[in-house]
Amino acid sequence: MRRAILATFLVLAACGQSEAPKVEAHDAWARAVAAPGGMAAAYLRISNKGGEDRLLSVHSERGSGASIHMTRMSGGVMKMRAMPEGLPVPAHGEVTLVPGGTHVMLEGAGPLLAGDRFDLVLRFEKSGEMTVPVSVVAPGAR
Amino acid sequence: MSRIRLLLWVLVGIAAVGGIFLALNPPPASTGQGQEMPLDTIGGPFTLVGGDGQPFASSRLAGKPAAVFFGFTRCPDVCPTTLARLTRLRSQLAKGDEAFSIVFISVDPERDRPEDVGRYTTLFDTPVIGLTGSPAQIDRVKKQFGVFSQKAPTSGGDYSVDHTATVFLLDRAGKFVATLSPEEGNEAALAKLRRIST
Numbered sequence: 546m547r548r549a550i551l552a553t554f555l556v557l558a559a560c561g562q563s564e565a566p567k568v569e570a571h572d573a574w575a576r577a578v579a580a581p582g583g584m585a586a587a588y589l590r591i592s593n594k595g596g597e598d599r600l601l602s603v604h605s606e607r608g609s610g611a612s613i614h615m616t617r618m619s620g621g622v623m624k625m626r627a628m629p630e631g632l633p634v635p636a637h638g639e640v641t642l643v644p645g646g647t648h649v650m651l652e653g654a655g656p657l658l659a660g661d662r663f664d665l666v667l668r669f670e671k672s673g674e675m676t677v678p679v680s681v682v683a684p685g686a687r
Numbered sequence: 688m689s690r691i692r693l694l695l696w697v698l699v700g701i702a703a704v705g706g707i708f709l710a711l712n713p714p715p716a717s718t719g720q721g722q723e724m725p726l727d728t729i730g731g732p733f734t735l736v737g738g739d740g741q742p743f744a745s746s747r748l749a750g751k752p753a754a755v756f757f758g759f760t761r762c763p764d765v766c767p768t769t770l771a772r773l774t775r776l777r778s779q780l781a782k783g784d785e786a787f788s789i790v791f792i793s794v795d796p797e798r799d800r801p802e803d804v805g806r807y808t809t810l811f812d813t814p815v816i817g818l819t820g821s822p823a824q825i826d827r828v829k830k831q832f833g834v835f836s837q838k839a840p841t842s843g844g845d846y847s848v849d850h851t852a853t854v855f856l857l858d859r860a861g862k863f864v865a866t867l868s869p870e871e872g873n874e875a876a877l878a879k880l881r882r883i884s885t
Contacts, residue, residue, distance in 0.1 A: 576767050579810040580803065586763035610843070616764050618869060622835055623765045623852040627842060644768035645869055651763070684767060684810045685774040 564596030568634060568669055570677040575657055577684045583655025586648040587611075587665060587679050592639040599670040600632040600640075607663045608654030615647045625650075631670070644687075659683040730855065730863035733828045735792065735820040738805020743818055745861055752787040752883040754867070755855040757834045759795035759848050760807040766791075767810075769852065769869065774813050776876055784814050786884040787856075792828060793819040794836035794850045832863075858883055 573589035585608065591600065605611040613628045632647060634640055642648050649665065657663075661681040668674050737743035754773050758766035773789045780786045791808055793799035796819050804817030819825070829836060836850035854867035856879060864883055867876050 576771065577810060578767075579806050580760065583807075584761045584763035586767075614764070618852065621851050621853050621868065622849055623869075624839065624849045625762070625764060625847050626839070629842070645765055648764050683812070685771045685778075685812065687771075 564636065566593055566598035566634065566636070566669070566671050567595035568593050568598050568672045568675070570667060570675060573665060573677045573679040574687070575651070575654075575679050575681050576686075577659045577661075577681055578655035578657045580655045582653045585651040585654040585657055586614075586644075587651060588642045588644060588648055589665075589677060589679075590639060590641045591634055591667075593634050594637060596671075597636040598634040598672050600634060600667055601670050602631070602668045603649050604666040604668070605649070605651050605654065605663065606665075607657070608651045610652040611665065612650050612652075613647065614650040616645055618645075634669070657681045659686070727863075729832055730857060730861065731831050732861070733824075733831060735818040735824055735828060736801050738801055738808060738817045740801040743816075748788055748790065748816075748857065749861055750859055751785065752859055752880075753790050753857040753861075754787055754880070755790045755792060755832070755857060756852075757792050757794050757829070757832070757836070757850055758852075759793055759850070760799050760803045761795065762848070765852055765869070769854065770808075770811065770815060772876075773854065774811050774815070776873065776880055777813065779873075779877060780880055780884060782884060787880065789813075789815045791815060791817045792825070793817075794825060794829065794834065795848050796820055796822045796825040856880070856883055 569592050571590045571592060573587060575585050575587040578585045600613065603611040603613060613632050614625050615628055617624050632640060659681055663679050665677050665679050666674055667677060732745050734742055734744045756769050756773070770789065770791060777784070777786055777789065791804065793804055799819045801819055804819045808815040808817035832855055834851040836848055838846045839849050840846050852869050855863055856865045856867065858864045865879050867879065
């Protein structure tokens with residue numbers, strides 16, 4: 546009996562580890578930026594219908610560099626920090642990158658005009674690379 | 688059963704005492720990390736530099752309420768998000784651009800030149816007043832509003848700026864009346880804006 550339970554446990558553990566992630570990126574957008582060389586932020590939703598994964602890095606065809614950042618509020622003070630360890634994508638869950646939270650910071654990406662589109666390449670630990678089109682929206686749109 | 692009832696009454700008693708304590712000792716208003724100040728000393732007259740490079744005295748805001756936000760133009764997330772929210776709230780008030788002024792004050796005077804704040808604020812299709820100044824001018828206005836800011840180095844040798852993200856609402860006479868916080872719902876924010884803009 547004990548052996549059967551152990552075996553079941555090991556099989557379940559093995560399944561949990563080896564299940565492949567099924568990651569998709571949705572609704573990527575960025576707010577318009579006026580200044581040439583200005584900073585921008587891109588937001589999106591990452592859904593996962595499989596095992597866990599991790600967004601390791603981002604590459605943008607606009608600007609000089611893209612990186613994953615998190616904004617935290619503490620005592621009314623806004624702090625923005627890089628996430629060099631990447632962004633975990635939970636198994637059978639999703640992560641949303643939203644204003645005031647986690648975002649992709651795009652250095653030197655301006656100007657971005659409402660209606661523009663550009664590509665972001667997301668690099669995941671297990672799912673590999675994925676290209677997602679980003680729509681630029683009017684500054685007050687969302 | 689009666690023991691559970693007794694326990695519940697004890698809890699009610701504790702909650703009531705706690706409530707009375709909080710009512711008698713309200714926590715002091717905080718506008719930022721380590722900076723607590725009495726509400727009636729927030730704000731006051733200031734002179735900074737406008738997007739056109741000319742001096743901008745706060746007396747130019749008089750006659751209209753104002754929503755004042757401190758930030759920096761290289762801030763990609765919270766600053767444009769907050770300004771965008773203020774422009775949306777102003778249009779939801781349906782009283783036009785006259786309802787209240789939206790004022791952006793840089794806490795990064797070393798990098799934000801007048802033309803930078805000028806260009807930053809032209810982004811919005813509705814008037815936003817962008818202000819910067821000398822480091823001394825910015826320090827003074829930060830102290831007046833109890834605003835905290837501090838450079839936070841980034842990996843590329845560059846820096847970001849941690850800063851108070853509270854919006855300060857001023858009445859027609861330029862007197863501080865309330866704050867808006869990023870976490871606050873739009874309904875609560877609209878109610879405050881309605882109050883100062885009528």
